[in-house]
Every structure is written in C-alpha cells, then in structure tokens.
Amino acid sequence: MDERRLREYIALIKELLNCPSGEEFVILKANTQLVDEDLIMVMEQIAIQAEEQGATGTTEFLRNLAQELKGMLTQATKTFDAGSERPSAYLELIETLMSCPLGAEAEILREHQDLIDTQFILTLAQVAGMMAEIGERKASEFLQGIAAPLAKGMKALPAVQPAQNYLDFLGEVLRTTSNSNGNAKVVYPLLAANLDKLNTYFAQVLQDWVKETVEKVQPSIAHSVVVDLVNFSVLIQQFSLGNKAENLEIAIIGYQVALTYFNRDKYPEEWAGTQNNLGNALVERIIGESGNNLDAGINCYKLALEVYLRDTFPEDWAMTQNNLGTAYKGRENGDKAENLEIAIQYYFAALDVYQRSVFPYQWAAIQYNLGNVYCDRVAGDKAENMEIAILSYNAALEVYQPNLVPQQWAMTQYNLGNAYKQRIRGDKNENLQKADECYLAAMDIYKRYRDPEE
Template structure:
C-alpha cells in the first residue's frame, strides 16, 4: 500500500456520562461505554488499540495487512469491525476515498472470515421486514443477556432499517404487546434494546438516539413512578442522557428536557435511599447545566458548580477515587469559565481543583487523564493573575512539557499538536531567560504543531497556529528583520484564508 492513503490521527477522552469517545483526524467516529469496574481504563485502552491497529494496516507495505492482523488476533472481533466502518466513513468525508476503500475491502474480508453478514434483507424493506427484524433483535437480547457482541453485528446487518419507520413499527408493536400479561418482561427487553441502540457506534447516530428515546417512552408506560419507582427513575436518567446527546431538534430545548428528566429521577434517587445514583444524577445535572443554552450563562455555571459539589458529598476520594477526580476536573473546567466572582479567585479555584485531581490521576495509573490535567494546569497558570507572572509562565511551560511525556506525536497527534501550540504561546510570552532564544523556541513549537495541524485535516487549528506563528515571527529578534516580517505576513495571510479572527 502506498503512503497516499494518509496517516490516521487518534484521540480519546472521557465524557461526563462515563463513555469513551474515539476521534479520527479530529472528528468523533465512535463511542463506547467504559469498563464498569475500572472506569476509563480497560475499554478506552481497547479502543485505542483498535485505532492503532487500523493505522498499521493502512500504512504498511502491500501484502502485510493480514500478517499484522494475525499478530494482533486478540483484537480481531466484531468491535474492531464497527470501528473500521466508522473510520472508513470519516475518511470518505475527508476526501480520502482511496484509504476508505482499502479499509472497507479489508473489513469485508474479515466479515467473511468471522462469518458475519451485513447484506440487507431487502433493498426496500417492507413493514413485515421491519417487524421481523425487531422481533429478531429483541429475542437476541433476551437470549444473549444483552451482549453487545451478539446484538451489534445484528444491528450492523440491518442498518437500512434503523430509521423513522422502525420507530413507528416499534411504537405500534410495543403498544400492543405492553397491554398483555407479560408486559413487564417485554418492557425490560425494550429497555435493554434502547440502552444498546443509544450506544451503538454504527449507522446514523441521530436515528439511533431517536429510536432509543422512543423505546424508553414505551417502557415508561409500564414502569411508572407508582408501580416501579426505581426502574422509572433509571429510565428518566436514560432519557436525560439521550436528550443531552440528541442531534435532532433544538439543542437548547433538548438540554431543557435532559435537565427535566434528571430532576424527575432525583424525586426517587434521594441521597438517603440511593446515594450512588443520587450522586451520579447530580453529576449528570452538572454537565447539563454547564452546557445549558437557555437562561443566563452565569447562573447556569453556578448551578453546575453546586451539583458537582453535591456529588462530592458521596463520591469521596477514599470511596470513589476515580469519580472524585473526574468531578474535580469538571469543577476545574467550570471555575475556569465562571463569570461570577473575581477572575483571579476563580483561577485559583481552577488550579486547586486540577491539583486535587492529580492526587488520583497519576501518570502510572491514568496516563491520559494525567496528561490532560497537566495541560489544563498549564492553561490555568498561563492565565493566572495571582502570584508572579514570570513564575506562573515557568510553571505553565513545565506543565505542558510534562503532558508531552504522554502526548507523543505517534500516539496522540492531536493532543500533541495542541500542547505544542500552547507551549509556543508560553514561550512567546515568557519573561525569564533570553528573549531572542524564547522566541526561537516558540517558533519551533508552532512549526511542530503544524506538522499535524494541516490545512486539509484541521483547517481552523491550522489557521490558529499560523496566526500564532506570524506573531512570533513579527516579534523575532534573531535573523534578518525584513525576512522575519515577510514570514510574519505570509503566516497571517495564510490564517486569513480560513478565518479573520483565529487565535488559541
């Protein structure tokens, strides 16, 4: 295979709802729930392993693909096929059709080897086709104990049916079945299906969420607050998650619905009766308030802070260290954006929260979270008002350099480039040391960032970095002044080609 196919860019991060997001060339392409026993570690690492394997087969010499797959047999499963499909879709969207075709061809061969069929049952599925598919999926969920490795290949083989017509069929079928004697049993299966389809990484994400919402609403006809209050509260939480992630409809309205569902869940999930679920829902509410569009931004951020602090009364460092650290990170981010209170004071709270998170996020146990927190601290110290400005910039530089111990160009190119850009800004603003030398370090950092932040793959980030590079050349002391001005003008003009107001 030739190098014209391009090199994948990987990115992983944790969301507040306990899921792991995988990105390729700067775009989200897959989502998966984290390992329930050790959040943020096992499943996230496996997703990362899948993407690295895909990168290897896309950049290896022709004929070596199956040798690479053979040496990574433990990764060749249905989940790998799901990620391959998403990556191929993104490659196509990015105009890298050759790479996408190569990957899809390899994926097709793997489908045959694993005995998985993705041939639709009909070019134009009838209502009966939809009904048979729905019945097959629900039966598979029941028989497999909701195993995604069983259900997801079945969904992948019927992507043509995951649409609005499927919602109509589901609602009609459920309305009839949920009036029968085994209504509670059927409702639980539909509930499991809704959970699975909401997390399903293939197909149309917007459709998948709508199907999940429709399923949850049907289940609520059986699991009412009066008859099954705990199940009712859990489904309210599920609906809150679905509306928070919803693509269709008005974003502001979806967030209001998410908040309303979380608040309903809290009418059952009290701290005294269900402390863990109560704390989890408080955290989810914090995320929703933080992103809320309606009502004053300052008020929403205060509500987010209050919810996170409530959650910390249960998610203590001693009993729930990982969750505790995650909430500290959330608090750090909200304090950084906070409108009320003095800016200087809020930045001190930001720094305190991130430093607390690092008591759990060690480089050895949680390298990705550790690196992200080091970067966040670097940003906070760069903006810090209290203390000595020169010392704050030295600390920021040190934090960015620590993050780069994990954020390598090979493993985390997007984060590596972003950190290089931040490092360049810190060097450009640095007070200590030789001014001329600091500006040379800044230019080198910006140029390194541009090896990943290309105009083709990340146009806005590319423009931002060009703008920063132009500023560094404009201030440059070394070299010929006229030549430096030419370089500065060129960088500024390149940035203007994408945006007239780009900065990091």
C-alpha cells in the same frame, strides 16, 4: 486527477484551515462538487506533510475532517445506491419539498403518492441525518417532521417485505438483548451488521410494536419486554457506529415508550432510572434545538430525583446530581453565570456521596468537571477560579493513571495545560512551560492511542 482539480482541492483545504471554527461544513456545502474521495486523499497527504513539519494542530484538524467526510460519503453511498429503486425520483421529491412554500408540503405529497413508500421514508430519514451532520438543523428537523407521520401512516398499508425486515430485526435485537442481559459484546455485532436499519423508521416500528405487544400480553411478559427495551435503548445510545443522531432518536423513543408502562407509582425505581437515561439521551441529542433539548434533559433528571432520595438511593442520587451539574454547565438558556453556579452546587452535592476512598473514579470525574466549570466561571475572582481549576485537575490526576485510563488522563492533562496557559498568578513563563508540558504529555497518549503499534 488533473492539475486543475488538484489546485481546486488545495485551495478548498486552505480555505477550510483559515475559516472560523464551526464554518467548515458551510464551506464544504458551497463546494459540494469538490467533496469526493480524491479530496479526502489530498487532505490526508497534506496532514502527513504537516505532521512531518511539526504542525500538530493542522494535522489533527485535517485528519478529523477527513474522517468525518469518509463517514458522510459512506452514508451517501448507502442512501443513493444505484441499485435501489427510483432513487432519483425520491431525491427530486425531497428537493421539491425543501424548496416549496410553507404549507404546500401536503399537496405536493398528494401529487406524488406513487413515490410514498417505505424506501422513500428511509431516504427522507437518511437525508435528514446527513443534514444534521453538516449543521443544517432546520432542514433536518423539517425532513424529520415529514418522515415521522408518513412512517406512522405506513402501518395502515398492507405489510410489505421491507417493513417485515424491520420487524424481524427488532425481534432479533430484543431477543439478543434479553438473552445476553444487555451485553454490548453480544448485541453490538448484530447492530453493526444491520446499520441500514438503524434509522427513524426503525424507531417508529419499535414504538408501534412495543405498545401493541404490551397491551396484549400478560403483565409479567410485558414487564420483561419493557426491561429489554430500556436495556437496548442504553446500548443504542452508546453505540459508536452508524448515524449518531438517529441512534439517539431510537434511544429516546425507546425510553419514552418504556415510560408509558413504567409509571411512577407501580414501578418507582424503573421509572426513575428510565427518566435518568432519557435525560442523558436528550442532553446528547443532535436533532432539534439544543437549548430546548438540554432543558428537557434537566427536567428528566429532576423527575428522577423525586424517587432517587439521598438517604434511600445514595449512589443513584449522586449520579443524577453529577448529571445535573454537567447539564447546567452546558446550558444555553438562562443566565450563563447563574447556570455555572448551579452546576458547582450539584457537583459538590455529588461529592457528599462520591468520596475518594469509596468511589475513586467517580470522585476524579467530578474533580475534572469542577476544573472545567471553574475555568469558565464568571462569578468570583478570575485568578482564584483558575487556581481552583488547577487544583481540581491535579486532584483528578491523583486517581487517573495513564496506564489504566489513558484517555481520561490525557484529557485532564490537556485541560490542565489550558488552565496553566490562562493562569494569572505566578510567573508567566513558568506557567506557559507547565502548559506545554501538559500538552506534550497529552499528545503522547493521543498519538499512542491513534497508533497503538508504536
């Protein structure tokens, strides 16, 4: 690395450190010629220097950003491997589609029919995922909108080896899920070994195969297949490797396909459970408009409550009440103050069932959630809201112990520190001292979690 290049890296890192939160990837996109492994190395070196100087905020920011860039570069390498066929032509066609006038996409695709194959669809999906990761949601949605119908149309073409590979993988996944009763320790190694297949095309293969299978086999076999599908969807939704946006899309497709079989009248419990799972996936969804995704998730939770009645399914009812509380807390559509009041109502409803003596960790989780809501609450007296938040966080810490649930304990300590920092009542200096104590306690756990050998 020459001196001029190093100066450019340092200037870019300074710009990233000083930019408003959320604009980092906009700046990186404008400086793509500098985004490489050497930039990551310089970031990590500066992070080490910052840590030695006690600048923990700078250290954490740079390390987190470096980790994200590593993931993006790894994905890009997989997508544009020099050994794959016609990668440049695929990319040129995608660029043409993204820059063409609205409505011209179909004609451009017709003019390049020789490039429309399975690998092109996979490349489309992977580029869409990368766009979502850097905040370009509209571009991601645009490419997903092109990839989905193309993938659906592929089943009309003669079977090719890549498609068969996906079908073989799908069969192995469902068998492994079934044989292990959805055991993550058994299924996740299989997924980790096939990250290249966890994409939009796989979701389409899954959808088509399950629908066709359910129509042809005996009801008992069909039911078993759909149960395995739901269990797999739960696992892929929680899977930490690969592309998070695409993992969620696979889970969403899985739940939606399952709901075409699990109708409410015949399978009420399965229907409600799948609605709740679909709600969770939609609330987490990365692709699409986040406000609409949240509202769709809320609708799924409310549908689940048509079956999950308090008297007949108390635990499921409480779980869904808690999910609704969290969804309304983060809701973007509607009036913010009203959404927060609704969230509080749902959390307190859940506490009717989640009592500390019977469900200590669920109780603590809702106390933590209430602390978050009261910190943000618009209605009521600000000083009183902050006192309730502090009481809620401290209540959660009565259950959360650092040696048992270190991440939850540290997270609660950190948010309690924020609450003390914003506290209106009491002595200001004492509140700030308590805030610092909470931050230090949380950072000690985070440091041990990051460096377990210490």
